Amino acid sequence: MRVNVSVSLLGLTLVLTTGCASVPSPLWPQWHGSIGLPGRGVLAEGKPVHPDARGLRWLRDNDRHWAISRFAAAIERAAALVADQRPGAVLAVGDLSTRTGGGPLVPHFSHRSGLDADLLFYVCSLEGVPVESPGFIHFGADGLARDELRGRWLRFDVEREWLLIKALVEDREARVQWIFVSDAINALLTEWALARGESTQTLYRAQAIMAQPAHGGIHDDHVHVRTSCSADEIVAGCEPYGPERSWLAYDLVPPNEPSEDLALALLVPLESQQLSLSDAIVAPWPP
Numbered sequence: 001m002r003v004n005v006s007v008s009l010l011g012l013t014l015v016l017t018t019g020c021a022s023v024p025s026p027l028w029p030q031w032h033g034s035i036g037l038p039g040r041g042v043l044a045e046g047k048p049v050h051p052d053a054r055g056l057r058w059l060r061d062n063d064r065h066w067a068i069s070r071f072a073a074a075i076e077r078a079a080a081l082v083a084d085q086r087p088g089a090v091l092a093v094g095d096l097s098t099r100t101g102g103g104p105l106v107p108h109f110s111h112r113s114g115l116d117a118d119l120l121f122y123v124c125s126l127e128g129v130p131v132e133s134p135g136f137i138h139f140g141a142d143g144l145a146r147d148e149l150r151g152r153w154l155r156f157d158v159e160r161e162w163l164l165i166k167a168l169v170e171d172r173e174a175r176v177q178w179i180f181v182s183d184a185i186n187a188l189l190t191e192w193a194l195a196r197g198e199s200t201q202t203l204y205r206a207q208a209i210m211a212q213p214a215h216g217g218i219h220d221d222h223v224h225v226r227t228s229c230s231a232d233e234i235v236a237g238c239e240p241y242g243p244e245r246s247w248l249a250y251d252l253v254p255p256n257e258p259s260e261d262l263a264l265a266l267l268v269p270l271e272s273q274q275l276s277l278s279d280a281i282v283a284p285w286p287p
């Protein structure tokens with residue numbers, strides 16, 4: 001008997017500490033899409049970033065290009081926007097999540113619940129000619145990187161990269177919470193954006209979300225984009241994590257809806273409300 005009690009307690013402890021409640025379960029049939037946390041969750045339904053979408057390509061041909069559908073669509077829109085504004089280059093898309101997420105996605109700490117995307121940098125030759133990304137090569141503060149495989153130097157294409165960041169920041173459906181990137185690349189992008197005369201709103205948002213991560217590398221060879229759960233997605237099982245961006249606040253009650261009138265009506269003295277009501281009853285109809 002004592003053994004059974006111990007086993008039961010052990011099972012309960014495991015459930016509480018390993019986060020088993022975050023996986024799809026018949027007990028929670030309403031959960032779908034992104035479930036749980038980026039580092040301890042699953043993607044139950046999603047959409048791949050299409051390999052033939054305009055302005056992008058997959059870095060590797062594998063099953064790691066899935067995300068919640070609005071995020072995959074936002075990445076496609078951003079790449080298309082860059083291709084429209086500065087034709088001649090394509091965005092190389094690295095890992096997102098697998099179709100049926102869950103469990104470690106080596107070598108990532110996150111990428112499990114369809115909220116993360118690794119996007120390679122746009123690169124060009126020293127003369128400024130767009131070059132297909134050779135993969136993960138490390139750019140310094142001078143904006144240069146050595147492509148050892150081909151024995152050449154490449155330049156960080158700050159113009160196209162900023163257009164990509166701007167497109168993601170300004171796209172409400174993208175709901176970008178973080179863009180992990182090295183401090184050196186962050187500085188190059190910010191300098192470029194200031195010189196272009198971008199709006200304060202876009203600059204403020206970009207500055208808030210771009211950061212060099214404390215773990216998992218400084219991200220001097222790609223950007224890691226993290227989207228935040230929407231209100232609908234939270235209801236469906238997505239667990240909010242990290243800062244809530246004020247411009248992406250859960251807009252559950254749109255302004256100027258009847259609820260606002262109700263709130264104002266509650267501030268009006270009862271007597272005057274009754275007068276108004278009786279006035280309305282005796283008012284001629286139609287006017």
Ligand SMILES: [Zn+2]
Pocket residue numbers: 108111116117118224
């Ligand atoms: Zn990543």
